[in-house]
Amino acid sequence: AQSVTQPDIHITVSEGASLELRCNYSYGATPYLFWYVQSPGQGLQLLLKYFSGDTLVQGIKGFEAEFKRSQSSFNLRKPSVHWSDAAEYFCAVGGGYQKVTFGTGTKLQVIP
Amino acid sequence: EADIYQTPRYLVIGTGKKITLECSQTMGHDKMYWYQQDPGMELHLIHYSYGVNSTEKGDLSSESTVSRIRTEHFPLTLESARPSHTSQYLCASSGLGGQVGGYTFGSGTRLTVV
Numbered sequence: 001a002q003s004v005t006q007p008d009i010h011i012t013v014s015e016g017a018s019l020e021l022r023c024n025y026s027y028g029a030t031p032y033l034f035w036y037v038q039s040p041g042q043g044l045q046l047l048l049k050y051f052s053g054d055t056l057v058q059g060i061k062g063f064e065a066e067f068k069r070s071q072s073s074f075n076l077r078k079p080s081v082h083w084s085d086a087a088e089y090f091c092a093v094g095g096g097y098q099k100v101t102f103g104t105g106t107k108l109q110v111i112p
Numbered sequence: 113e114a115d116i117y118q119t120p121r122y123l124v125i126g127t128g129k130k131i132t133l134e135c136s137q138t139m140g141h142d143k144m145y146w147y148q149q150d151p152g153m154e155l156h157l158i159h160y161s162y163g164v165n166s167t168e169k170g171d172l173s174s175e176s177t178v179s180r181i182r183t184e185h186f187p188l189t190l191e192s193a194r195p196s197h198t199s200q201y202l203c204a205s206s207g208l209g210g211q212v213g214g215y216t217f218g219s220g221t222r223l224t225v226v
Contacts, residue, residue, distance in 0.1 A: 009152070034214055043118075043202055043217030044155075090155070099171070100215065102147075102155040 002027045004093050004103035012109040013081050021076040021106050023091030033074040034092040034100070035065055044090060050074065061085070086110045115139045118203050118218035125193055125225055133188045133221045135203035144186040145215065147202040148172060155202065161186055193225045 003026045013019055025031055032051040036044040048059025055067040065076045074091060088107045094100035116137040125131055137144065142163045147155040157170030161180040175197070176190050186205075190197055200222045204215040 004154070036215075036217075041121075041219070043116075043204075043219045044215070045217070046214040049214050099157055099160070104152060104154045 002031075002093050002101045004091050004101055006089075006091055006103035006106050008106045009104070010107045010109070012111060015083050015110050015112055016080050019076075019078045019081045019085070019108070021089050021091075021108070023074045023076065023103060024072050025074060025091070025093040026072065027093050032094045032100075033065075033067060034094075035059065035063070035074075035076050036090045036092060036102075037061075038088045038090065038105070040087075047076070047089075081108075081110055083110045083112065116203060116205055116216050116218040118201075118221050120221060121219060122222050123224070125223070127192075127194055127225055129193050131190050131193055131223070133201055133203075133223070135186045135188070135218060136184050137186075137205045137216070137218075138184065139205060139207060139216065140183065141205035141207045141216070142183065143206045144180065145204045145206075146170070146176075146178060146186070146188050147204065148174070149200045149202055149220070159188065193223075195225045197223060198225050199223060 005024045034049045035047040038044045047063050048057050050057045050067045057065050063078050088105045090105045091103040092100050119134045144161045146159040149155050156172035158174040159178040161167045167178050178188050200220050202220045203218040206215050
């Protein structure tokens with residue numbers, strides 16, 4: 001069965017600092033991988049997705065993620081965090097027409 | 113600008129009441145989904161639809177039901193609400209290519225049953 005692990009429940013970074021959110025997945029074939037962001041009281045918004053090609057994927061809001069098959073990871077990164085990036089981030093895995101499985105999320109707090 | 117709309121945003125209702133959570137999308141997406149979200153937990157798929165007159169139960173057992181009479185509309189109904197139904201309900205849709213393109217989510221309905 002497919003699964004997603006986000007080991008960090010909560011992360012705090014200073015504004016302007018770099019950010020890396022971890023995601024590990026379990027999937028029997030080539031996965032489709034996603035990162036979503038959820039602001040308080042809102043639904044989820046797609047940040048970026050990977051399903052083939054270049055393993056470094058660029059997304060919206062200055063985010064990027066790198067697919068590492070050998071480590072079953074798809075970590076999200078941003079070189080310089082802004083206060084508006086404070087939100088909850090969800091990693092997800094799926095494949096073709098398989099249903100998507102979401103992780104439990106990482107809450108990001110940004111301090112001035 | 114939201115292309116998928118959920119109403120109401122917040123709902124407080126008494127035990128035993130029947131409720132319907134509305135979800136509509138304007139993108140012409142064939143596939144629609146309902147997720148249940150609790151704090152600190154992963155999103156759980158409770159219902160999905162791959163087109164008109166097609167509905168399936170998801171991974172998480174739910175006492176709710178859904179219908180898909182029109183492409184754009186995917187309401188979720190609880191016949192008799194209980195406190196255990198208190199949660200956030202998220203509706204999503206996806207277009208051609210299924211899950212490859214990612215989902216578009218609504219803003220959610222936060223349900224409290226007292």
